[in-house]
Amino acid sequence: MSLLQVEGLTKTFAGLTAVDSVDIAVADRVFLGIIGPNGAGKTTLFSLLAGSQPPTAGRVVFDDVDITGWSAQKVARAGLVRTFQLMRPFESMSVLENVTIASLAQRSRKDARRHALGVLERVQLAQYAGTSSGSLPTAGLKRLELARALAMEPRMILLDEVLAGLVPAERAPMIELLRELHGDGLTVMFVEHIMAAVMALSERLVVMHDGRVLTQGVPAEVIAEPQVVEAYLGEDY
Amino acid sequence: MTDTTARPAAAHELPAADDPRLKDTWARRQLLVLVAGVAVLSTLPLFLGEQAQSVAIRTLIFAIMAVGWNLMSGFGGMFSFGHAAFFGIGAYTGAYLLVDHGISPWISMVVAAVLSAAVGVAIAYLCLRYKLAGSYFALATFAFAQMFLLIVQNVDALHKTEGFNVEILPSDSWSMLQFQQGDPLYFWIPLAILAAAVLVSILYVRSRAGQYAQAVRDDEVAASSLGINTMRARLIAVALSCGVTAVAGVYYTQYYFFVGPEQAFGSAVSVEAIVPAVIGGIGTIWGPVIGAMVVGPLSELVATVLRNPPGFLSFLQGTSGLDVAVYATLLIVIVIVMPKGIFGTIRDRWRS
Structure with a gap:
């Protein structure tokens, strides 16, 4: 099937x-x-x-x-979640906040933040959790796209x-x-x-x-x- | 398919609940500033004379409008050039219910906020449904505000161009929100309203709805691909924004004992909602408040100059509209020198 x-x-x-x-x-x-x-x-x-x-x-x-x-x-x-070829971060937010937005789809706000940090660790981006997403280099942005999609589970x-x-x-x-x-x-x-x-x-x-x-x-x-x-x-x- | 445990991507470790990276003290810090700010400002009537207090009250009304405007245009990214519509709905709801039906302005504040939110949502829905964005959205809101101005000027029940005069009561009345001229309550009440409006902003910005609205503002396509209902996120921002601005309108009528179409729905009012927020910093909690502290006293200064202009400006005597010209100039200077506004620019410097 x-x-x-x-x-x-x-x-x-x-x-x-x-x-x-x-x-x-x-x-x-x-x-x-x-x-x-x-x-x-x-x-x-x-x-x-x-x-x-x-x-x-x-x-x-x-x-x-x-x-x-x-x-x-x-x-x-x-x-069914997609990522974009040209990265589309929410630039006013930190890396962790970006991913939390996606985690919120299925959880409370407090749980979402924790879940999002777990996803960041999964894609080895946790050291940038507090960084402004607009200032990430390309490799980081690619992982952020991936992390946001994964946070949707x-x-x-x-x-x-x-x-x-x-x-x-x-x-x-x-x-x-x-x-x-x-x-x-x-x-x-x-x-x-x-x-x-x-x-x-x-x-x-x-x-x-x-x-x-x-x-x-x-x-x-x-x-x-x-x-x-x-x-x-x-x-x- | 709703069984989330079956979703393989969940297969990662959750960090500890007390992981320091999860700490978010932002809201707590803003609330502390709010409490401290209100405590300091509430002592102002003790120092201010009657004239200065009226300037301070005017400033508070500006600030409430701008905080309201900022919810939709700053955090929601939908630039409104027609907030006079929502201020006007507030001012006229208060006036109509009080003058023609004897209803307490406290009740009017609730009624006006709900009515204004509903009208705002309807207007925004139409604009967004037909994909008006950026300057087109701003122009559409401007058109609606002008339309309301025309309607009010031509409806008998709203006293056409004459407006409403609020009857002055012989004694103080909490329920009718009337006190002795110069009573500090005329300052403390809008201060409390402003504090409530700022509190709404702080809570909203960190709420699910507020986070979604900011994501949609930053990138609508990415937001919808993460399962966000972009229309709903935006309409919630609009409803809050229009509701808050309407409360400022109700208080305006109450304080000045008079409201006419131009004071409520005139395009200058829309400018007065925008300018403090832009000067102070769009999309920040404190920007609109700080901006109002600049614009409020400035508007008084301009009015004084117009009443009694120095010799070389004597041709200005008795004219109106200079305030808007001054705001426009100030706006241009700010946009060039501090594009993120006073608060936004200082905050960025501080961080770096």
Whole structure:
């Protein structure tokens, strides 16, 4: 039984089809990677799944509930939480306050603060608890995005390029953290350009191209397919 | 799916309940400042003459309005350029209920706060529903305030352009909030109202609703992706803001024994709600109060100059509107020199 079932999902903007009849099924506790060239529709797909935008057609079923067309707020409360490629901290607040906002969804104010600090420890950001979130470096902001999403206690998390902007030395600890979270039982769908990370983490891989799913399956097999090579590197390859 | 124990991401250790990093003394410190501030200010009538006390009372009314405005525009991030609407609803509710129905102003304060909150929520809902943000939101609130001004000027039950005169009672009356001219109670009562308004701000800022409103102000998209009902968070800020401002209006009518359309709903009133908050520091607890302490005496100074201008300004005698011109100038200077306001700038310097 899949945790997330996407059927014929389509999004059209003024004649341009950004996401075109996408079918994806994600089983519980699976780490699924999505790759594809820029403009393939990966971020739009995330927006449709997370309720940031309504789809033009198709269906999204999460945990046996049809959540198609639900608002972002409602989807998040149902246990499907996204992060953003461009970090969006609440800049007037400290790092701990940022995460507490998310923890509040399910607890009293006092418990939420304590819970949030626990989450910060989990993502190794606790030493910055009192720091103003606006002054965190990129690597810290990426972890803050992750911490806020985790504080919602999601069943499934949608990560939009959590490794982008990190220098190589910062990537390995982040990959390790994602692996641990997955090991704890979190279902993950992530969009990523850094292939080493994609191959290290993904149990299933979806390749998107021009808004469509080009192919999906076991990562090592998928990336060897000629059409994938072609989509990435051009026909002259 | 509501079974949170099944949620794997919860699999982390909770820190100890008395972990020092969890300590948050902010609210306690603000309450201490509030108590100390009220204690000091409450002695003022002992030193002030009648003239100075009337300036101080005017300052308190400014401060209540600005604290109210700041709840919505500072913490909620929805810049209102039409708070005259809510001050006016207060002033007119008080006047109408008292003059035409003999109802105590204390009751009017409650009625006006509820009515004003409801009107504010309706206006804000319309603006937000149609995605008016930033200056468009501000313009829409301005338009509503102007609309109320026109309506009041044309409705018989509200005495059209004549306004309301409050009857002066022969003796002191707590229930009708009337005392001897110059009685310190005329100062202590708005001081208590201001203290209550600041208390509401302090509690609100740290409450769930207040935290949500500030998150929505900082980043609406991120807030909604964390399960926050952004509309509800904003409307709560609006309701509190409009309610507090209306109470200032009720007291205005009571103190000056008169209110007309311009004093209640005029655009100058909207400016008077904004200026103290901007000068003192938007989105801070004490900014609006400190700003009012600048603007209140300043407005008196301007009025004095207009009544009896020095020779080279004699052409100004008997004119009005100079106060707004002075506020505007002050506002420009503050925005350039101290963009975070007096309190906000000093606080930031202190921290760094």
